[in-house]
Amino acid sequence: MKRREEQAMEILEAADQSLLEVIDHVLNKGVVVSGEAMLGVAGVDLVYLRLSALLCASDRVQARARKK
Amino acid sequence: MSPPLNVYALSDAPPPVEVRGAQGEAVRALPAGSLFALAGEVDQRPDLTADAVRAHDAAVRRLAVACPALLPVRFGSIAEEVDFSEREAELLEALELVRDREQMTLRVYGEPQPAERGSGTAYLESLRRSRSMPALDPLRAALAPLVRAERTEPHEGPLIASVYHLIDRGSAPEYLRALAGVALAVRVAPTGPWPAWSFAPELLR
Numbered sequence: 001m002k003r004r005e006e007q008a009m010e011i012l013e014a015a016d017q018s019l020l021e022v023i024d025h026v027l028n029k030g031v032v033v034s035g036e037a038m039l040g041v042a043g044v045d046l047v048y049l050r051l052s053a054l055l056c057a058s059d060r061v062q063a064r065a066r067k068k
Numbered sequence: 069m070s071p072p073l074n075v076y077a078l079s080d081a082p083p084p085v086e087v088r089g090a091q092g093e094a095v096r097a098l099p100a101g102s103l104f105a106l107a108g109e110v111d112q113r114p115d116l117t118a119d120a121v122r123a124h125d126a127a128v129r130r131l132a133v134a135c136p137a138l139l140p141v142r143f144g145s146i147a148e149e150v151d152f153s154e155r156e157a158e159l160l161e162a163l164e165l166v167r168d169r170e171q172m173t174l175r176v177y178g179e180p181q182p183a184e185r186g187s188g189t190a191y192l193e194s195l196r197r198s199r200s201m202p203a204l205d206p207l208r209a210a211l212a213p214l215v216r217a218e219r220t221e222p223h224e225g226p227l228i229a230s231v232y233h234l235i236d237r238g239s240a241p242e243y244l245r246a247l248a249g250v251a252l253a254v255r256v257a258p259t260g261p262w263p264a265w266s267f268a269p270e271l272l273r
Contacts, residue, residue, distance in 0.1 A: 019122070025140075026140075027142065030139070
């Protein structure tokens with residue numbers, strides 16, 4: 001079975017802006033009720049870094065599209 | 069062994085209507101002290117897929133419609149039993165904060181500010197400024213009548229921060245209109261309304 005972080009990365013790479021937003025809220029926010037949350041703390045940091053980069057990337061794409 | 073529970077949210081009362089979970093299962097309200105964990109019995113831990121993440125989001129949204137006070141629970145929270153006794157006070161306080169409210173999320177894009185070198189005091193001041201985001205003060209002024217609580221999360225890079233605003237339910241159109249009328253040095257992209265994802269007690273510290 002793939003590691004959770006790898007699964008998260010695969011989703012992130014394929015996600016559009018609206019899915020990125022959902023992922024950030026659903027995976028990085030919310031109450032943590034068990035030590036067994038899907039991603040360990042290190043995994044969440046990793047996802048967050050990638051997510052920030054991707055949110056930026058699609059924002060730039062949109063900004064370019066608007067300028068045209 | 070009891071079947072695993074996929075926990076979607078916490079509330080201070082059971083939903084008054086039946087709500088379906090991410091896998092179509094009926095959501096049960098499990099009492100835990102004076103709280104209720106809103107959870108569905110599932111066969112196994114959901115895989116981390118785009119569909120599963122969207123289904124969790126949708127289940128939390130359905131529960132938020134049914135429950136005036138609702139704290140979303142992070143995806144992948146599988147438990148066999150729930151016990152919040154040590155955190156009950158702070159969770160109840162957070163439920164009061166989010167009652168009849170929802171969240172708007174702002175992504176703030178701009179030039180990253182280099183951290184100031186020099187004295188510890190200067191460093192702490194620059195850290196404080198990056199957290200308080202003075203560039204957003206005109207926006208705060210315009211949105212003040214609508215915003216009940218704010219949480220700011222600084223990031224590295226061109227996405228310089230995320231700002232989360234708690235607003236009264238139903239006031240998102242008004243919020244977006246007010247936001248559109250503000251001129252800022254940074255660019256701000258809003259999404260929402262969301263359930264109050266960013267106002268879980270552990271995120272407020």
